[in-house]
Amino acid sequence: MATEMAGPTFGGDPDEVQRRLEQIAAQAEQKAQRYQSMQQQVAEISVSHRSADGAITVTVAASGNVTDLSLSGRIGQLRPDELATRILDCMRRAQSKLAGQVRDYAEGTGGAGGKLRPVLDAAR
Numbered sequence: 293m294a295t296e297m298a299g300p301t302f303g304g305d306p307d308e309v310q311r312r313l314e315q316i317a318a319q320a321e322q323k324a325q326r327y328q329s330m331q332q333q334v335a336e337i338s339v340s341h342r343s344a345d346g347a348i349t350v351t352v353a354a355s356g357n358v359t360d361l362s363l364s365g366r367i368g369q370l371r372p373d374e375l376a377t378r379i380l381d382c383m384r385r386a387q388s389k390l391a392g393q394v395r396d397y398a399e400g401t402g403g404a405g406g407k408l409r410p411v412l413d414a415a416r
Contacts, residue, residue, distance in 0.1 A: 337393050341386035350382040
């Protein structure tokens with residue numbers, strides 16, 4: 293069973309076919325450059341979260357990886373297990389904010405409707 297593919301019809305004047313192919317190639321190149329630019333901009337996003345008492349600040353990159361951890365002298369008052377729990381909480385909150393920032397960026401650049409799905413997936 294044969295299926296028809298939707299798309300440009302080629303036929304007739306060879307010069308017109310050549311012009312149309314060049315136009316398609318140029319459009320594809322423009323889209324590729326736009327998506328590459330968007331992906332680079334998303335990769336530069338980072339988010340920090342500070343604990344309520346200011347003792348702990350965690351910064352995460354667009355990948356979700358921790359890029360900075362700052363601890364104030366107040367952590368000396370915490371038990372090790374409490375400190376670990378609070379660090380992980382700050383990390384998770386920063387990662388949660390990150391998802392919102394990437395989504396806001398995508399919506400602000402006309403990325404709604406799944407056009408930025410590969411970029412958003414790469415940022416997770």
